[in-house]
Amino acid sequence: MVNLSPRSTALKWANSQMRYALKVALRHLTSNPSQTSLLVLGVAVAVFIFIFMSALIGGLADLMVNQTLGGMAHVTLAADDHELPQLETGSDATVLMARQRSTVANTGIQDAVLFQQVIDQVPGVAVSSAQITGGGVLIRGERVRQVSVVGLSHDRVTAIIPFEQYLLQGQLSLNGDGVLIGATLADDLNLTVGGTVALRTDSGNIAMLRISGLFRSGVGQLDSAAAYLDIRTARSLFDMPNGVSRIELKLDDLYDASRVSDRIEVITGLDAEPWTATAEQLYQGLKAQSDTGLILKGFALVTIVIGVASSLMLSTYRRRPEIGIMRAMGSSQQFILIVFVSQGVIIGFLGGVVGAVFGLAILTPLTPAGDVQPGQLPIDVAQGSIGLAIFLTLLGATLAAILPARSASRIDPVEAIGQ
């Protein structure tokens, strides 16, 4: 008497067949090397397009962000406006006084140091910078220029604006009477490093400042109408013995600005404004660019899926008699399934790796070492999502193989052999 295998034993048996199924799959692929090479090449080209699009969109976004947002905070925190007292309590009440909300004096953020300690711990925050801001004019002889004045902590001068990249002459130290100005403004006022200039603030205070450094950011407003000085100097110039005007933040991921700013608003009660609100057009432009990239990458993945699926469909059809023979020899449906899914996995893996190697080989020399020059593509191969490209290709090819593999496993051996 022969013992028939129960279903669970049959499943274990199917698992043990994996290795041999892989051999059969490889044999199918190597039996027609030109067809397999073409298929792998097709997948590799799609993977290359995926990597190229990721590197280009990422590099382009960085370029745009650096050029426009380089000197801009990702999130700006200001004190919440005070609630106006209820002036009208009923329909018959007399209005004693009406005052526009925006004209209420903002006393700034008090206890900024404590706030900064909390904010610096919020996940996603890279660095914070407490600042005192105001308006004023720089006066040198008969030349007068309107400027925005920003007082910075001496240890966070480069926290928001990368002055270290923009510095042309002098140094970044802002101790005491030092001031950093743009090269355009310096030209206008005929100033050089070490020169002195008078600053008269909107509140009427005057100080003599020494030019400690000149910078060129490429952003017109910064280069021609801004002055950066020590926060302690700014404190006396703007009559703010306590508190700060605002706290600016740089984030690890600038696209996370809305979420982080919402969170900080809840934690601190301060008004938090992400750059996506202050520079909405730029944000929309970047988003549209990113969405376009996603669509193109999606098309590349669809190409992979269609390519692998159609090729395996054809292979399944062409190999029907063989599948019939394998079934007659005792191959289970799972075995046939594994044989054809494995082919998809192998093609996806090879195509992914070849595409990634192509991508690295072609895009690395195209990645600008420093600043992007006119006419140069702002490709950043580091943002090529190579791992993601290989993973998605492998996943896509595997999913693409499932349908033909299921169809192969369900082939009726009697019909297949009888063909």
Place this chain on the structure above:
Amino acid sequence: MNNLNPEPLVELRNLTKTFGTGETGTQVLKGLNLTVPRGGMIALLGASGSGKSTLLNILGTLLRPTSGDFRMLGQDLFEADDATLTDFRNRHIGFVFQFHNLLPDFTALENVIFPSAVRDGIETPQARRRGAELLDIVGLSDRKDFRATKLSGGQKQRVAVARALMNQPDLILADEPTGNLDSKSAEQVMSLIKELNEREKTTFIISTHDESIADQCEIRVEIKDGRI
């Protein structure tokens, strides 16, 4: 010499097979009774459309009967599921087909050891040894590393016979094994089958139109209109 063992290998009782359903259904096997003894060579004769291939496919567990009893090696195979039948087929049944007999991308030796590799999940050294021995028996030891596509028709059938014997099955089903061969190759294949039947005591059921082949078998079973 008679290899017949009184213990039955296969028992079929009132076996029917209908293709399709309702009025359009066609009953190919109509209440068939058959007992196949162990160790014999049985010729299955009948005109085209008589139901020979259907019976052979049912015996090979590739096709399910519609009704009746189907027992092999004492086991009821009528209700068994696909996984069970596949395993049973791998261990107890060998096939020699008329066409499409070998896997074209595999060598002669790989084709021979395929049933064993599928069972074990690997081509074991023992399987490779037995495969080589079987190829030697069928006179193809010098062709063991040849791709199937590089073999002649007669050589392919001899490889198929060796493959059918690989897992030492109890039953080998041969569907017109010489139907696609020239007379010399056909003679070689039949003498090989007879020799193996003698040596391995394996039961052969050979479907054929050829009276000369039927004459070489111990039992003749003729099917006419779905009945024996």
